[in-house]
Amino acid sequence: MSSILAGDDSGGKKPIMLLRESYKGSGAFTLLNMSDIMETITMIEHENLDIRTITMGISLFDCSDPDIGVACDNVYDKIARRAEKLVSTGNEIEKEYGIPIINKRIAVTPISMIAASCRSHDYARFAFALDRAAAAVGVNFIGGYTALVHKGFSCADRQFLSTIPEALAGTQRVCSSVNIGTTRAGINMDAVALLGRIIRRAAELTADQDCVAATKLVVFCNAPEDNPFMAGAFHGPGEPECVINVGVSGPGVVRAALAKAGDCDLTGIADIVKKTAFKITRVGQLVAVEASKRLGVDFGIVDLSLAPTPAVGDSVARILEEMGLEHCGAHGTTAALALLNDAVKKGGVMASSHVGGLSGAFIPVAEDEGMIESARCGALSIEKLEAMTAVCSVGLDMIAIPGDTPAEIISAIIADEAAIGMVNNKTTAVRLIPAIGKSEGDELSFGGLFGTGPVMKVNRCSPARFIARGGRIPAPLQSLKN
Amino acid sequence: MRAVITVIGKDRVGIMAHVSSICSENSVNIVDVTQSVLQEFFTMVMLVELPAGGIPCGELADKMNVLGKDMSLEIHVMHEDIFNSMHRI
Numbered sequence: 001m002s003s004i005l006a007g008d009d010s011g012g013k014k015p016i017m018l019l020r021e022s023y024k025g026s027g028a029f030t031l032l033n034m035s036d037i038m039e040t041i042t043m044i045e046h047e048n049l050d051i052r053t054i055t056m057g058i059s060l061f062d063c064s065d066p067d068i069g070v071a072c073d074n075v076y077d078k079i080a081r082r083a084e085k086l087v088s089t090g091n092e093i094e095k096e097y098g099i100p101i102i103n104k105r106i107a108v109t110p111i112s113m114i115a116a117s118c119r120s121h122d123y124a125r126f127a128f129a130l131d132r133a134a135a136a137v138g139v140n141f142i143g144g145y146t147a148l149v150h151k152g153f154s155c156a157d158r159q160f161l162s163t164i165p166e167a168l169a170g171t172q173r174v175c176s177s178v179n180i181g182t183t184r185a186g187i188n189m190d191a192v193a194l195l196g197r198i199i200r201r202a203a204e205l206t207a208d209q210d211c212v213a214a215t216k217l218v219v220f221c222n223a224p225e226d227n228p229f230m231a232g233a234f235h236g237p238g239e240p241e242c243v244i245n246v247g248v249s250g251p252g253v254v255r256a257a258l259a260k261a262g263d264c265d266l267t268g269i270a271d272i273v274k275k276t277a278f279k280i281t282r283v284g285q286l287v288a289v290e291a292s293k294r295l296g297v298d299f300g301i302v303d304l305s306l307a308p309t310p311a312v313g314d315s316v317a318r319i320l321e322e323m324g325l326e327h328c329g330a331h332g333t334t335a336a337l338a339l340l341n342d343a344v345k346k347g348g349v350m351a352s353s354h355v356g357g358l359s360g361a362f363i364p365v366a367e368d369e370g371m372i373e374s375a376r377c378g379a380l381s382i383e384k385l386e387a388m389t390a391v392c393s394v395g396l397d398m399i400a401i402p403g404d405t406p407a408e409i410i411s412a413i414i415a416d417e418a419a420i421g422m423v424n425n426k427t428t429a430v431r432l433i434p435a436i437g438k439s440e441g442d443e444l445s446f447g448g449l450f451g452t453g454p455v456m457k458v459n460r461c462s463p464a465r466f467i468a469r470g471g472r473i474p475a476p477l478q479s480l481k482n
Numbered sequence: 483m484r485a486v487i488t489v490i491g492k493d494r495v496g497i498m499a500h501v502s503s504i505c506s507e508n509s510v511n512i513v514d515v516t517q518s519v520l521q522e523f524f525t526m527v528m529l530v531e532l533p534a535g536g537i538p539c540g541e542l543a544d545k546m547n548v549l550g551k552d553m554s555l556e557i558h559v560m561h562e563d564i565f566n567s568m569h570r571i
Contacts (some may be wrong), residue, residue, distance in 0.1 A: 034516055036569040037527050041488055041558060095540035098560030282567040 048252035048314040049280065050100040051287050052307045054090050055228035057235035057243040057300065058082045060109040060144075068120040072129035075114065079106060079133035079142070082242055087138040089294045097290075099283055102449075106134060107233035107245075108144035116156040123160050127167030127174045134173040141216075143233035145176040148223070151185040151472070161191070164198050168213035169205035175231035181221035181418040183425045187473040189415065195219050196411030196467070200434050203403075207436035210444040214433040215366075215398065219414050221421035221428050226301050227357040232394070232429055243300035244292040245357060248284035248348075249307040250276070251316045254340075258322045269323060270343040277304065277347030285352040303357030304348030305393065306340070308368035310451030316340075316361050317370025328370055329380030337361060338391035358427060360393025366433075366446065366453035367398050375454045382413070382456055390420050395429035400444045400453030403436040410434065412463035415473075423476050483532050484513065484562040485539050487546065491555035493524040500553065504545050505530055508537040524555075529562065 043049035063074035083106050090104040108130065115123045127145050134142040145167055149157050164176050178195060181187035199219075203211035218232040225236020228245035235243070257276045258269060284302040292299035308316045317328035320336045341361045349355055363385065365371045374380035382399060389395045395417050401410070414430045421428030435444050435455045444453040489501060498517065505512055510530050517526040532539060543559035550557035 033569070034527050037486060037488060037565055038525075040560075040565055040568055041490075045556075092540060095543055096538075096561050097564045098543070098558050099564060279568045283564060286563060286567045 043250070043253045043279075044099060047250070047256045048309070048311060049250045049283070050102050051246060051284060052249035052305070053103040053105050053228050053230075053247045054086070054101055054287065054291050055105045055107050055233055055245045055247065056083050056086050056295070056297065057107045057226065057239055057245060058109075059235060059239065059241050060111075060114050064114045064117045066117060066119050068115075068118040068122060068125055071114065071118055072125050075108075075126060076129045076133045076136075079108065079130070080136050083133075083137040083139065085295060089291060092294070093287055093290055097287070099287065101287065102249075103140055103230075105139050105228070105230060105233065106137070106142045107228070107235045108142065109235050109237065110146035110148055111144055112147035112154075112157055112160040113237065115160060116154060121156070121159045123156075123163045124167040124170065127163075127171050130174050131171035139173070141173050141175050141230040143175040143177065143230050144235060145174050146178065146234040148179045149188055149191045150179050150182045150221075152188060153191070158194070161194055161198060164217060165201035165205050165213060168202050168216050175216045175218075175233065177218040177220055177223065177232045177234055179220045179223040180414065181422050181473075182475075183222060183422050183478075184475055186475040187221065187415065187418045187422055189467070189473060190470045192411045192415050192418065193408070193467050193470060195414060196407035196409070199410050199432060200407050203434040203436050210446055211433050211436055212446055212450075215431065215446055215450050217431065219418075219430045221418035222426060223429075224357055224427055228303050229305065229307065229358060229362075231431065232358075239300070240298050243298045244288060244295065245300040245303065246284050246288035246291070247303040247305055247307060247357065248280050249305065249314075250280040251306045251308050251319055252313040253280060254306065255313075255315070255319045255322050258319065266323075266339060270339055273340060273343035274347035277344045278351045281348035281351035299354065301354045301356030302348070302352040304345055304352070304355055304359040305357070306344055306361040308362060308364065308371075309449055310367055310369050310372070312369055315368045315370035316363060317368050317374055321370060327377065327379035328374040329384050333384065334387050334391055337363070337388050341392040358393040362394060362397065363388055363392060364398035364431070365456070366400065366444070366451040367449060368451070372452055372454060375456055382458060386416060386420070389417060389428055390424060394427060395421070395431075397429065397431045398433070398450065398453060399431070400433045400435045400438075400455045401458050402439045402455055403434055404439070405434055405458050406462075406464070408462065408464040408467040409458060409460070411467045413458075415467070419473070422473070483539065485530055485532060485542070485559050486562050486565060487526075487528040487530060488558045488560075489524065489526040489528075489550075489555055491524055491553070493519045493522050494553070497524055497553065497555065498526065500549055501526070501528065501546070501557070504542075504549060508542060508545070509533050510537065510542060
């Protein structure tokens with residue numbers, strides 16, 4: 001009898017109809033092809049295909065209390081209860097399906113919303129409670145020390161923002177984000193001015209640890225409420241009580257597929273990326289549905305992202321180079337990235353029943369081996385990265401800048417990036433790390449997924465007067481689009 | 483549930499026998515198997531049925547990993563759904 005795992009090592013497919021008939025109705029099993037099986041295993045073993053994160057979103061709206069001590073206890077208890085089995089379930093799925101699940105994480109309701117009803121303004125206590133809860137359930141990051149101030153500050157927001165440096169410097173696992181603009185509201189330039197100083201302060205407080213606190217702070221325009229990726233994850237106010245969101249990854253798989261394709265034209269390249277993204281996303285969908293079923297929690301979204309890591313073979317920059325650029329950052333990079341980003345979405349959308357989050361190719365400099373090299377050799381500049389963010393997710397991400405960069409320049413970089421997001425109706429973000437005591441050419445080393453950041457050159461012309469004006473940049477026109 | 487066991491490594495006597503014995507000892511039924519040897523390189527793909535309430539997939543994977551280490555083989559045990567979802571629409 002012929003094998004139902006029909007096929008041969010050269011990739012030929014020989015489905016045997018009779019056997020197919022005999023397996024009909026016997027469960028989920030359909031014809032598997034040996035070359036397909038080997039392709040999956042190669043992707044996982046040699047091309048770094050993985051599920052980057054299973055992130056549980058937890059609403060904390062029922063945790064607020066005028067007594068900050070009680071509110072913090074409520075927060076801790078709820079997270080510890082809801083996420084008790086998150087890590088063990090993730091590990092079970094990883095083992096059963098043979099697909100690595102790199103991170104299990106938690107996103108919570110923006111803490112500024114929970115903290116607003118407290119009499120005490122010592123909001124950093126919430127960060128310590130989050131940190132303890134994250135440690136108790138075994139997740140490596142918890143996101144949601146967050147404020148949404150795109151149109152203005154509520155009474156607690158300014159105070160809350162001022163606690164961010166201390167909260168990040170005093171915790172290991174807590175991530176913070178601030179939304180300072182949207183397409184509908186415009187950009188809150190008072191918040192932008194404030195955040196330049198906050199980012200500097202966070203870096204200064206952790207200058208002896210390579211300024212690590214700044215790696216855990218993201219400034220958004222058009223922040224998504226269901227993003228599973230850190231450091232920008234939070235559980236938006238429109239989200240359900242508890243939800244599972246999954247972020248996939250696989251730059252190495254895409255690059256390997258392009259390498260195999262050889263000298264095809266760019267239509268062919270887009271096609272290969274789409275097909276590969278489809279396969280990657282299907283794994284994400286499978287894991288997301290399985291995790292939500294086992295945890296008894298709603299399935300939220302799959303985030304269709306190409307998320308790089310500092311590991312060799314897991315780089316978005318190398319995909320662009322595979323398309324034919326000498327270095328990421330060369331002229332042509334923006335076009336190549338636009339093609340890649342669009343094809344990833346086209347391939348992924350059909351593979352998942354709900355798509356959301358950031359969904360696109362990430363370009364975090366310090367977390368991408370190819371980008372690190374491009375930045376080191378001078379091929380990649382902040383200005384080029386800014387152009388790239390107009391066509392991909394997410395923004396100026398994980399970029400080390402000279403330690404003496406004034407706060408108003410940081411604010412102006414945020415304003416530029418937010419303007420791109422606001423006008424183009426997309427999410428943009430800024431995660432800059434002022435390398436205190438270091439200058440261009442030096443490096444910061446964060447270790448793990450955060451990688452190594454070469455300190456990049458910043459334009460020193462002063463935007464001080466522009467930033468000091470404050471106020472709001474009005475929301476852009478949504479018609480007359482030429 | 484069904485799982486796919488893949489074995490890759492240098493060919494030697496007894497690979498299939500060892501993998502099959504672990505299956506048999508744990509009441510795991512072999513539904514199908516395909517195997518080839520190319521230039522001393524052994525590859526095998528086995529489709530197995532794990533009994534309801536019997537050995538969990540993760541535990542079978544652990545046992546196969548131990549065997550893989552002993553025999554210098556790369557052995558994976560994976561739920562068949564991962565292949566179905568990637569390669570079938």
